[in-house]
Amino acid sequence: MRILLSLAFSLLLALPVHALDGEALLLQIDRNLNPETYESYRKLVNIEPDGRSREYVLFTVKKGLDKVASLFISPASEKGRSTLRLGDNMWLYMPGVGRPIRITSLQSVVGGVFNNSDILQLDYAAEYNVEKVEETGDGYLLHLRAKSRGVAYDRVRLWADREALLPTRIECLTETDMLIKTLHFREVKDFGGGIVRPSIIETDSPLYQGYRSIMIFAGIRERTLPDEVFTQTFMPNLESLR
Amino acid sequence: MGKVTKRPGWPSWLLPAVFLLPALAPAAPADEFSFEVAEFARKPYHIGGYAELRPVLFGLDTDAALHHLRFFDRDEGGTTAEYNGRLQFEASLEKGIGRLFARVNTDYSNSYLGESVEAVFYDGYLSLKPSPSLVLEAGKKNLRWGTGYAWNPVAFVDRPKDPDDPELNREGFIVATAEMIRSLAGPLQTFSLAPLVLPVDGDVNDDFGESDHLNFGGRLYVLFRDTDIDLLFLTGGSRGSRYGMDFARNLTSNFEVHGEFALLHDVRKRVIDSAGDIAEQEEDAGSWLLGLRYLTAAETTWIAEYYHNGAGFSREEMENYFTLANRGYEVFQATGDDGLLRRMRDLAEGYGRMNPMRDYLYLRASQKEPFDILYVTPAATAIVNLADGSFSLSPEILYTPVTNLELRLKGSWLNGGSLSEYGEKQNDWRLELRLRYYL
Numbered sequence: 001m002r003i004l005l006s007l008a009f010s011l012l013l014a015l016p017v018h019a020l021d022g023e024a025l026l027l028q029i030d031r032n033l034n035p036e037t038y039e040s041y042r043k044l045v046n047i048e049p050d051g052r053s054r055e056y057v058l059f060t061v062k063k064g065l066d067k068v069a070s071l072f073i074s075p076a077s078e079k080g081r082s083t084l085r086l087g088d089n090m091w092l093y094m095p096g097v098g099r100p101i102r103i104t105s106l107q108s109v110v111g112g113v114f115n116n117s118d119i120l121q122l123d124y125a126a127e128y129n130v131e132k133v134e135e136t137g138d139g140y141l142l143h144l145r146a147k148s149r150g151v152a153y154d155r156v157r158l159w160a161d162r163e164a165l166l167p168t169r170i171e172c173l174t175e176t177d178m179l180i181k182t183l184h185f186r187e188v189k190d191f192g193g194g195i196v197r198p199s200i201i202e203t204d205s206p207l208y209q210g211y212r213s214i215m216i217f218a219g220i221r222e223r224t225l226p227d228e229v230f231t232q233t234f235m236p237n238l239e240s241l242r
Numbered sequence: 243m244g245k246v247t248k249r250p251g252w253p254s255w256l257l258p259a260v261f262l263l264p265a266l267a268p269a270a271p272a273d274e275f276s277f278e279v280a281e282f283a284r285k286p287y288h289i290g291g292y293a294e295l296r297p298v299l300f301g302l303d304t305d306a307a308l309h310h311l312r313f314f315d316r317d318e319g320g321t322t323a324e325y326n327g328r329l330q331f332e333a334s335l336e337k338g339i340g341r342l343f344a345r346v347n348t349d350y351s352n353s354y355l356g357e358s359v360e361a362v363f364y365d366g367y368l369s370l371k372p373s374p375s376l377v378l379e380a381g382k383k384n385l386r387w388g389t390g391y392a393w394n395p396v397a398f399v400d401r402p403k404d405p406d407d408p409e410l411n412r413e414g415f416i417v418a419t420a421e422m423i424r425s426l427a428g429p430l431q432t433f434s435l436a437p438l439v440l441p442v443d444g445d446v447n448d449d450f451g452e453s454d455h456l457n458f459g460g461r462l463y464v465l466f467r468d469t470d471i472d473l474l475f476l477t478g479g480s481r482g483s484r485y486g487m488d489f490a491r492n493l494t495s496n497f498e499v500h501g502e503f504a505l506l507h508d509v510r511k512r513v514i515d516s517a518g519d520i521a522e523q524e525e526d527a528g529s530w531l532l533g534l535r536y537l538t539a540a541e542t543t544w545i546a547e548y549y550h551n552g553a554g555f556s557r558e559e560m561e562n563y564f565t566l567a568n569r570g571y572e573v574f575q576a577t578g579d580d581g582l583l584r585r586m587r588d589l590a591e592g593y594g595r596m597n598p599m600r601d602y603l604y605l606r607a608s609q610k611e612p613f614d615i616l617y618v619t620p621a622a623t624a625i626v627n628l629a630d631g632s633f634s635l636s637p638e639i640l641y642t643p644v645t646n647l648e649l650r651l652k653g654s655w656l657n658g659g660s661l662s663e664y665g666e667k668q669n670d671w672r673l674e675l676r677l678r679y680y681l
Contacts, residue, residue, distance in 0.1 A: 041279045041282065055645075057277075057282050074282060075646050076646050076680040076681060077292075077646045077648070087468070088468065089465070089492060094409070096410070096411050099389070101490075102490050102492055102498045102535070104496045104497075106537060107537055108610075149494060149495070150494065208614075209614075211616075219279040226373075226374050228375040229374050231434065232434075232465070237374075240371060
């Protein structure tokens with residue numbers, strides 16, 4: 001499937017830029033970032049202006065366009081917590097509280113600059129329509145608009161590398177084009193199984209002057225799981241998938 | 243457990259522990275981009291939990307009815323201190339489709355009553371998961387039914403939450419359950435069915451209700467058009483049969499609504515009238531809750547809940563109780579006869595429990611990291627008794643200076659007129675510091 005998509009996209013690249021199919025370009029960027037269905041290990045690091053930092057390690061599984069679940073495996077104060085996203089619905093399970101509670105995409109279960117929507121990221125094509133594509137010196141600039149009000153950012157500007165068709169920078173904006181945060185994609189790494197993608201996403205925000213949050217990827221691999229894994233009921237059992 | 247009468251004071255080993263805790267926290271990493279998955283490889287066992295110190299200072303209301311009941315034969319003055327410690331230890335062991343889990347809570351308390359230590363198994367169960375769509379469990383377990391934050395009228399098989407600290411773990415009951423899950427395409431996205439059996443016999447679940455009964459219950463959950471819906475029931479004889487439903491839904495990305503409705507048959511309560519005669523009543527009752535969570539652009543989270551407890555006491559019933567407690571104190575002072583006070587104490591299990599009346603409002607606002615101060619969350623909680631207008635107001639500040647260490651300073655101010663719920667509590671105020679370190 002990946003080969004077919006790449007082939008189709010190579011043909012598209014031969015066309016002049018005004019004929020670029022933005023939706024196909026975005027789909028290809030999504031597929032280059034992650035397989036549609038995968039598991040991964042991530043570390044989130046929140047860095048304060050004075051250099052102090054907090055780290056969180058998550059195990060994440062994703063299936064299809066709209067199903068993502070994450071489990072905190074470190075530190076001890078967060079261990080066993082899990083989050084689930086089904087489209088615009090999000091829940092947080094805390095072992096002490098027991099029953100999963102609904103959370104919103106704009107909150108952050110870890111603090112720092114990443115919010116829940118960043119941590120439980122779906123495919124960009126699942127949440128955004130492409131309004132316009134521009135050709136830049138070494139790649140493309142995609143102007144994206146949210147498909148519904150439930151999406152965390154109204155508008156997104158995505159810069160992608162022409163060769164690799166991977167994002168290099170993403171700006172998240174309000175409806176009035178106010179910048180909320182910028183994601184910087186760095187250090188492209190071969191994770192095996194044909195997955196070659198940035199291993200580090202760094203974010204900063206004018207709303208959090210001096211603070212940085214970093215997401216470090218390791219161990220991404222394609223994995224197919226039953227739909228029942230992506231249910232509220234299964235949230236206390238996510239550890240068993242590791 | 244073992245009790246020794248002694249004036250309150252910190253045990254000598256606790257104070258050094260407070261200062262040593264931050265030293266146990268890991269230092270910031272030398273390389274912010276290093277990450278080896280192997281460090282976090284899954285182990286077949288898990289050991290964790292937390293240690294906690296919690297000193298509390300109470301400002302006593304020496305004119306209140308519940309103060310008279312507790313302190314009629316002793317003088318504690320205007321304030322009394324309590325020093326609490328807690329060790330909550332949990333462990334699990336997994337092999338194949340099986341998993342054993344245990345959580346033991348050990349509380350240490352040093353108060354005007356003396357010193358006490360109590361260890362209780364909160365959870366201890368075996369879980370079998372032959373497939374992702376089927377989970378079988380047996381043992382002592384918390385089920386935590388309901389979508390409410392402060393109260394859960396549909397939590398038919400749980401011990402009641404403390405609305406003042408609803409996220410605390412509680413002791414479970416011994417049950418056997420099965421949970422079958424189906425995920426579907428279309429408007430009905432998820433469907434799960436969880437029947438349960440709860441025996442009450444001899445020492446098994448002896449505080450749940452009437453003995454020598456095998457109780458049956460269940461929960462049917464659906465995620466239908468982005469709304470969580472549960473249908474729940476419990477029957478079998480230890481308690482009157484009860485039926486309920488709950489729901490939760492996000493209306494927008496920052497606004498959630500939830501609710502619970504329960505019909506309880508044959509709820510028993512002991513009621514005392516103005517003449518001091520005690521009657522045991524049995525009646526059907528309806529209880530319900532409606533609530534919301536709202537996150538503002540400034541990252542203030544609001545939680546509001548309205549709770550109607552149909553099985554609670556009316557204002558007149560509570561006033562009778564408080565009036566008789568006050569009269570009992572007058573009799574004791576005049577004659578030394580404590581008979582009426584002791585009768586009132588015997589009824590405190592009902593009248594003296596948390597939120598014993600019928601209509602309450604819960605309001606909580608918490609602000610994430612105000613003024614860019616990281617890892618600090620101030621909050622304020624109000625619980626209002628709508629029948630008598632009395633209330634408690636609790637400001638707090640939570641700070642996590644290093645990973646795994648939490649400090650919480652919390653105050654509570656109780657206010658209400660004569661013969662009102664919060665006006666007749668034994669305290670006017672309380673101040674509490676909680677230090678918790680996750681292991």
